[in-house]
Amino acid sequence: MMHTLFWILPEVWLSTIIFLLLALDLKWGEEKHPLMGLIAIAGMLPLFPILFLLAKEGGSHELFSGMFRVDTMALFFKGIFTVSGIVALVLAREFGKAVDRAHGEFYLLFLIAVLGMFLAASSANFLMLFISLELVAITLYVLVSYLHTNLQSLESGLKYLVLGSLSSALFLYGIAFIYGTTGSLHFETIHAMSLRAQTLPAGLVFGILLVLAGILFKAAVVPFQIWAPDVYQGAPTPVTAFLSVGSKALAFLVALRILQELFLPFSMAWNSVLVFASGATILYGNLCAIPQTNIKRFMAYSSIGHAGYLLMGITAGVDIGSAAVSYYLLGYLFTNLVLFLVITAVTLQTGSDEIKSFAGLSKRSPFLAAAMFIGLLSLAGVPPMAGFFGKFLLVLSALSQGYLTLAIIGAVAVVISLYYYLRVVQTLYADEPVDATPIKIGTTMKMSIVACLIGIFVLGIWQYPFLAISIRSIQHIF
Amino acid sequence: MSEIVTIQQLLGLSIILFTIGLVGVVTRRNLILVLLSLELMLSAANLAFVSFAYIQGDLAGQIMVFFVMIVAAAEVTVGLAIALLLSRKTGKINADEVRALKW
Numbered sequence: 001m002m003h004t005l006f007w008i009l010p011e012v013w014l015s016t017i018i019f020l021l022l023a024l025d026l027k028w029g030e031e032k033h034p035l036m037g038l039i040a041i042a043g044m045l046p047l048f049p050i051l052f053l054l055a056k057e058g059g060s061h062e063l064f065s066g067m068f069r070v071d072t073m074a075l076f077f078k079g080i081f082t083v084s085g086i087v088a089l090v091l092a093r094e095f096g097k098a099v100d101r102a103h104g105e106f107y108l109l110f111l112i113a114v115l116g117m118f119l120a121a122s123s124a125n126f127l128m129l130f131i132s133l134e135l136v137a138i139t140l141y142v143l144v145s146y147l148h149t150n151l152q153s154l155e156s157g158l159k160y161l162v163l164g165s166l167s168s169a170l171f172l173y174g175i176a177f178i179y180g181t182t183g184s185l186h187f188e189t190i191h192a193m194s195l196r197a198q199t200l201p202a203g204l205v206f207g208i209l210l211v212l213a214g215i216l217f218k219a220a221v222v223p224f225q226i227w228a229p230d231v232y233q234g235a236p237t238p239v240t241a242f243l244s245v246g247s248k249a250l251a252f253l254v255a256l257r258i259l260q261e262l263f264l265p266f267s268m269a270w271n272s273v274l275v276f277a278s279g280a281t282i283l284y285g286n287l288c289a290i291p292q293t294n295i296k297r298f299m300a301y302s303s304i305g306h307a308g309y310l311l312m313g314i315t316a317g318v319d320i321g322s323a324a325v326s327y328y329l330l331g332y333l334f335t336n337l338v339l340f341l342v343i344t345a346v347t348l349q350t351g352s353d354e355i356k357s358f359a360g361l362s363k364r365s366p367f368l369a370a371a372m373f374i375g376l377l378s379l380a381g382v383p384p385m386a387g388f389f390g391k392f393l394l395v396l397s398a399l400s401q402g403y404l405t406l407a408i409i410g411a412v413a414v415v416i417s418l419y420y421y422l423r424v425v426q427t428l429y430a431d432e433p434v435d436a437t438p439i440k441i442g443t444t445m446k447m448s449i450v451a452c453l454i455g456i457f458v459l460g461i462w463q464y465p466f467l468a469i470s471i472r473s474i475q476h477i478f
Numbered sequence: 479m480s481e482i483v484t485i486q487q488l489l490g491l492s493i494i495l496f497t498i499g500l501v502g503v504v505t506r507r508n509l510i511l512v513l514l515s516l517e518l519m520l521s522a523a524n525l526a527f528v529s530f531a532y533i534q535g536d537l538a539g540q541i542m543v544f545f546v547m548i549v550a551a552a553e554v555t556v557g558l559a560i561a562l563l564l565s566r567k568t569g570k571i572n573a574d575e576v577r578a579l580k581w
Contacts, residue, residue, distance in 0.1 A: 126542075127538070127541070127542050127545060130542075130545070130546075130549070131545055131549065134549045134552070134553070138549075138552050138553060138556055141553075141556050141557075141560070142556055145560050145563070148563055151564075151567055151568075154560060154563055154564050154567065155564070157560050158509070158557075158560050158561070158564060158573075161553075161556060161557050161560060162503065162512055162513075162516070162557075165516045165553050165557070166500075166503055166516065166519070168520075168549075168553075169496075169499070169516060169519035169520055169523065172520065172523040172546065173496060173519070173522065173523045173526065175523075175542075176523050176526035176527050176530065176539075177526070179527065179530055179531075179538070179539055179542075180526065180529075180530035180534075183534050183536065184536075184538070185538045185539075185542065
């Protein structure tokens, strides 16, 4: 029996860094201090060995009278949040140079959001889950509207806040009804109850569906996708990157926890809704991405499409589906981060986030163009890259449960997505650049791009160990 | 269970409040009223928690309410801050004025 402190070491470490940055931010005040970003990034790095150490210990551990639980799934997702947090901070450092005020709290807010995600990953009680989700959500509202002088940023922040709070309210009301029918907020108790249950009370169905609405909103799934394009376009680019990866992973973590772990015996209450939502989301995201001219809006629709694929794995409701969700998120993480690294590098130099400003990128920076090319192919699901195997697993899991139509929609959408991703590639390589000045990128940016590219190829070619990790990550929820 | 109000009445009231809030968020154009309607939805959930806790004789639901109140306060603080910044920029606090992005 390890000491309690050992199991909450990642959270304790992260809180220490947050307080350190808070103190430094107060000390340095309005001046832009170059060390701030470096300390934030360096502070995140030790999380990897800590998480690795905890994963090596293994098992499922409940702490604080069942409020907090450390299991393999929590650790797996904490790894994903750490990677997306680090890359978002790298982006924020580049981006901060273009912002005219001190941006100490910009890093601080990212770290707080990561802490909230860590706590949500380990929640074993609805009270804990709700508060950690709100910690993430409120931090993200501030981050999205961070550019006070930019009307687009404020507007997207407002939209995100109103619709986000609406979804939190639905989520909370759902929790109230789950509490009312099961008599408990503890996951463990509710799980035991749902295994024993003979009938499905109407109040519980109502509760599950409301909670589902909250989750689908966070994952930007049809019919709750309306906020995503506006918020992705208006938010500062590092925040968009963080939203598209960290926030999405969080939504699917909560979906796995609540739908698979707690209410799998009641799958008749939510499954048909999810099948429909998954198919509609895949079609909506992929078809609406075709006419887009703004790269961030384009990424928003593409990420909506990917949420549909991930939902496929949840719908399947078997261990292969859940493992596929974990694996796909891992591939999606590296792929999307590479794209946002390139997008930030280019938009900061050209000052425009229209797709046409990427014209002839291959002549301005062959390295960035190649990275973007690989990222787009991986998103489309072309074989040697990470995206392919994840999509393959998800479609396979849908087929294994007999969802033939859903699998066909998934396969057809791959062809559609190939069309619009390759059109961007055409802009990168075939079009003539408007001005041919080479694009300069910093060392940390370059290192992050290379690391993510390695991730894409390793996941795509040498799948077995990562598949084993994904399977291990879900072993405690069934 | 007290004889004065039944659980059905409490839940009925909670659902009515929640619906009023939901309709308010969707139809109101004034940002302050939108934020107010959001608070109403959270309060409706609080009422449901308290009533369920009461009939079950369990404290967990009542504890939840305290945390929800704090979360609601934090949420509305950020909301008002953004509304203030927007009104400084556009001179209005109307959701219709906010349309720089495609909605």
